[in-house]
Amino acid sequence: MELSRPRCRLWRELVLLAGLLACGIRQASGQIYISPDSLIGFKGFRTILILENATKDAQEYSWHRGANDTVDNMIVSYKPPSNSWQMGPMSSGRENVTKIGDLVIRRCALNDTGNYTVRVDTGNGSQTATGWLDIQEAEGKPGIWANASSLVEDMDAVAAICHTNATTVKWYVDYTLVSSNDRMTISPDLKTLIIHRVSRYDRTLHCEIESIPEIFQRSEIISLTVAYGPDNVQLSSSPIISKGVLSAKIGSQVMMECSATSKPSPKYQWIHSGSLLSFSEANVTLPSLAWEQMGRYRCIVGNPVTQLTMYREFQIQPPREYSSPPLPVVNSGFYISGAKVVWLIVFIVLGSVYLCGILIYALISHFSTRCLLPWVEGGFLRVYDVDMEVHLEEQP
Numbered sequence: 001m002e003l004s005r006p007r008c009r010l011w012r013e014l015v016l017l018a019g020l021l022a023c024g025i026r027q028a029s030g031q032i033y034i035s036p037d038s039l040i041g042f043k044g045f046r047t048i049l050i051l052e053n054a055t056k057d058a059q060e061y062s063w064h065r066g067a068n069d070t071v072d073n074m075i076v077s078y079k080p081p082s083n084s085w086q087m088g089p090m091s092s093g094r095e096n097v098t099k100i101g102d103l104v105i106r107r108c109a110l111n112d113t114g115n116y117t118v119r120v121d122t123g124n125g126s127q128t129a130t131g132w133l134d135i136q137e138a139e140g141k142p143g144i145w146a147n148a149s150s151l152v153e154d155m156d157a158v159a160a161i162c163h164t165n166a167t168t169v170k171w172y173v174d175y176t177l178v179s180s181n182d183r184m185t186i187s188p189d190l191k192t193l194i195i196h197r198v199s200r201y202d203r204t205l206h207c208e209i210e211s212i213p214e215i216f217q218r219s220e221i222i223s224l225t226v227a228y229g230p231d232n233v234q235l236s237s238s239p240i241i242s243k244g245v246l247s248a249k250i251g252s253q254v255m256m257e258c259s260a261t262s263k264p265s266p267k268y269q270w271i272h273s274g275s276l277l278s279f280s281e282a283n284v285t286l287p288s289l290a291w292e293q294m295g296r297y298r299c300i301v302g303n304p305v306t307q308l309t310m311y312r313e314f315q316i317q318p319p320r321e322y323s324s325p326p327l328p329v330v331n332s333g334f335y336i337s338g339a340k341v342v343w344l345i346v347f348i349v350l351g352s353v354y355l356c357g358i359l360i361y362a363l364i365s366h367f368s369t370r371c372l373l374p375w376v377e378g379g380f381l382r383v384y385d386v387d388m389e390v391h392l393e394e395q396p
């Protein structure tokens, strides 16, 4: 395993680039130092100790084990711009210096931990810097365990534990990063995930840690089998069912199919007029419809794991027979044309006038000597007979 830490290199290059852009040349001098960010390494990985503030015209870079820069504890040195590297007594064969003076240690071991001293020689004296390198055990692949893998949607809970010493743990459900919400809880130490009510989409679980900065390790994937349904129970048939009625003639073929969304696959049962039929398939075909096969049908869909059952019902009926002379289509009740209405009104008015005339004539001829006062009051024609205290009412 040989992995560098891209963040540090990138940062270093950006700083260099910025320096070059700003000054045209690398900063002439100043106190050199080893970048503190580069002083952490991980067992098995490559570490680069980054030299900062070194002069561009250095004549030699030499790295030493310990806090001082003697020849006895030298690891490796490089004299730019030559191609000459020199190994020292403290070299393990895994170290090297870059042309800008950084120390590269491949496949770090825990006992690489300790002080490192760099010396930069210029024509005009030398500078040294010391730093403490800490090599840590990289976190391995985390383990994962869950207390159940066969579950029922909306009923069951599952708890999973991520086995790691890492402090940064991320949880993924169906390969999607999750956080605590109303359906699931992640423990404060991030190592336990509890899904309180599993859903059909909770197909997998895994955890992931940052084993060294920017290097992630993923656990095994745990597959969950979540039973659900039956949902969405539907009937289809030939001929088609309309408003719960399937119209078919005696002797014709009838096909009926029941379908549902369910995991595992559901069990089907058919009931005809109260009695259980022998088929337990989604599809039922009646090749030649008999009179006794008419009536009410019910398709029952059951999920043996969720123990939920749904049904749909319909009726098989003979087609409605039409009476021999087909009735004329009557447009929503009794109907008469506009011209007929006018004639009807004229007829009624003339009839009323005629009847009134006869009545008035009869009254006049009977009480010819009396005084009659007609009044129109509140829409009624009132004829008062003053003397006899009798009145007649008539609607106009």
Ligand SMILES: *[C@@H]1O[C@H](CO)[C@@H](O)[C@H](O)[C@H]1NC(C)=O
Binding pocket: 027, 028, 029, 030, 031, 032, 033, 053
């Ligand atoms: C790096 O060099 C600059 C001057 O060139 C100096 O001001 C700065 O203090 C130096 N940095 C360190 C950490 O010594």
Ligand SMILES: *[C@@H]1O[C@H](CO)[C@@H](O)[C@H](O)[C@H]1NC(C)=O
Binding pocket: 066, 067, 115, 130, 131, 132
């Ligand atoms: C490492 O170097 C520092 C000074 O830079 C010194 O104080 C410390 O004692 C050294 N540690 C060891 C173990 O040599």
Ligand SMILES: *[C@@H]1O[C@H](CO)[C@@H](O)[C@H](O)[C@H]1NC(C)=O
Binding pocket: 066, 067, 068, 069, 070
């Ligand atoms: C190197 O450092 C050690 C302590 O770490 C010290 O005892 C010794 O005198 C130093 N040697 C030189 C040459 O500076």
Ligand SMILES: *[C@@H]1O[C@H](CO)[C@@H](O)[C@H](O)[C@H]1NC(C)=O
Binding pocket: 085, 095, 096, 097, 098, 099
């Ligand atoms: C150090 O690196 C240079 C090139 O960067 C290479 O030529 C040289 O062989 C390396 N030395 C060792 C000991 O790996």
Ligand SMILES: *[C@@H]1O[C@H](CO)[C@@H](O)[C@H](O)[C@H]1NC(C)=O
Binding pocket: 109, 110, 111, 112
């Ligand atoms: C560091 O440990 C390795 C084994 O991991 C061993 O081979 C090596 O000799 C040790 N080096 C020192 C300086 O103790």
Ligand SMILES: *[C@@H]1O[C@H](CO)[C@@H](O)[C@H](O)[C@H]1NC(C)=O
Binding pocket: 124
């Ligand atoms: C040596 O460095 C000092 C300051 O560090 C500077 O004043 C002097 O000019 C330098 N000499 C040469 C020959 O570069």
Ligand SMILES: *[C@@H]1O[C@H](CO)[C@@H](O)[C@H](O)[C@H]1NC(C)=O
Binding pocket: 147, 148, 157, 158, 159, 194
């Ligand atoms: C798994 O753990 C959850 C949360 O502690 C619990 O509710 C559930 O009953 C457990 N399931 C089994 C099968 O033990």
Ligand SMILES: *[C@@H]1O[C@H](CO)[C@@H](O)[C@H](O)[C@H]1NC(C)=O
Binding pocket: 140, 163, 164, 165
């Ligand atoms: C966590 O660290 C301890 C000791 O520090 C170790 O015994 C244990 O195996 C580690 N656990 C894991 C999962 O790495």
Ligand SMILES: *[C@@H]1O[C@H](CO)[C@@H](O)[C@H](O)[C@H]1NC(C)=O
Binding pocket: 257, 282, 283
């Ligand atoms: C039922 O019949 C339809 C077509 O008639 C077919 O597509 C479907 O696969 C059948 N279903 C079963 C469960 O046999």
